[in-house]
Amino acid sequence: xxxxxxxxxxxxxxxxxxGDRDLYNAVLNEFVRQAETSHESRSLLVTHISESKQxxxxxxxxxxxxxxxxQSASRRAIADALHVSALSDDAAVYEQAVEHAVELWQAGExxxxxxxxxxxxxxxxxxxxxxxxxxxxxxxxxxxxxxxCRRQLAGRARAQ
Numbered sequence: 001x002x003x004x005x006x007x008x009x010x011x012x013x014x015x016x017x018x019g020d021r022d023l024y025n026a027v028l029n030e031f032v033r034q035a036e037t038s039h040e041s042r043s044l045l046v047t048h049i050s051e052s053k054q055x056x057x058x059x060x061x062x063x064x065x066x067x068x069x070x071q072s073a074s075r076r077a078i079a080d081a082l083h084v085s086a087l088s089d090d091a092a093v094y095e096q097a098v099e100h101a102v103e104l105w106q107a108g109e110x111x112x113x114x115x116x117x118x119x120x121x122x123x124x125x126x127x128x129x130x131x132x133x134x135x136x137x138x139x140x141x142x143x144x145x146x147x148x149c150r151r152q153l154a155g156r157a158r159a160q
Contacts, residue, residue, distance in 0.1 A: 001026065001027065001030050004027045004030035004031050004034070005030055005034060007031065007034055007041060007044070007045075009044075009045075009048045011027055012024075012027055012028060012031060012048070012049075012055065013052070013055070015027040015028070016054065016055055016056075024056075025058055028057075028058055028060075028061065029058070029060060031045050031061075032045070032058075032060050032061045032064060035061075035064070036064065039068075042064065042065075042068070045061070046061075046065065046080050046084055049061075049084065049087065050080075050083060050084070050087075055087075056087050056088070056089060057084045057085070057087035057088040058088050058090075059088050059090045059093045061084055061088070062081070062084050062085040062087075062088040062090070062093045062094075062097065063093065063096075065077075065080055065081040065084050065085070065097075066081050066085065066096060066097050066100050068081070069081045069100060069101070069104065073104045073109040073110045074110075074112065075110070075112050075113050075117075078101045078104065078110055078113065078118070078121070079121055081097050081100070081101065082094075082097050082098065082101060082121055082122065082125045083125055083128065085097035085098075085125075086125040086126065086128035086129050087128060089129055089130040089132070089133045090133060090138070091129060091133045091134065091136055091138035091139040091141070091142040092138040092141070092142070094125070094126070094129055094133075094142060095138070095141060095142040095145045098122050098142075098145060098146065098149060099145060099149075101118060101122070102118070102122075102149050102152065102153065105118055105153075106152070115153045115154070116153070118153055119149070119150060119153040119154065122146065122149060122153075123146070123150075126142075126146060
């Protein structure tokens with residue numbers, strides 16, 4: 001925990017390697033706590049997790065990125081929020097990220113993102129969720145929400 005407080009990413013890697021899910025989440029939450037006050041720290045954490053190919057996120061980090069998108073609805077911010085939300089293996093959190101991204105797009109705040117690109121991003125990140133999350137009750141609700149998003153975005157893509 002001390003190393004996590006110093007943003008030593010090796011601590012996160014070691015916690016993951018231990019196989020102790022509670023330890024990993026405690027260490028990750030310390031990183032998230034540190035990143036709450038620094039956009040740069042949050043960006044480094046997201047990059048480390050995304051590039052690792054084995055580390056997962058959690059709902060706390062995903063929600064922080066969803067909130068961050070409100071300040072910057074850039075293509076990169078939306079992609080990061082969707083990816084980290086999918087890595088949280090929480091279907092309800094991923095649904096929240098998807099709905100928020102679509103709302104921003106519909107409001108014209110994500111101007112550098114085409115409907116078909118957003119749809120492709122949403123659909124590709126769905127498969128990042130753990131299979132258990134996709135099969136859960138929340139996963140069922142997520143699939144229904146994704147179908148609504150597909151219809152909205154596909155209709156807009158054809159109109160563009």
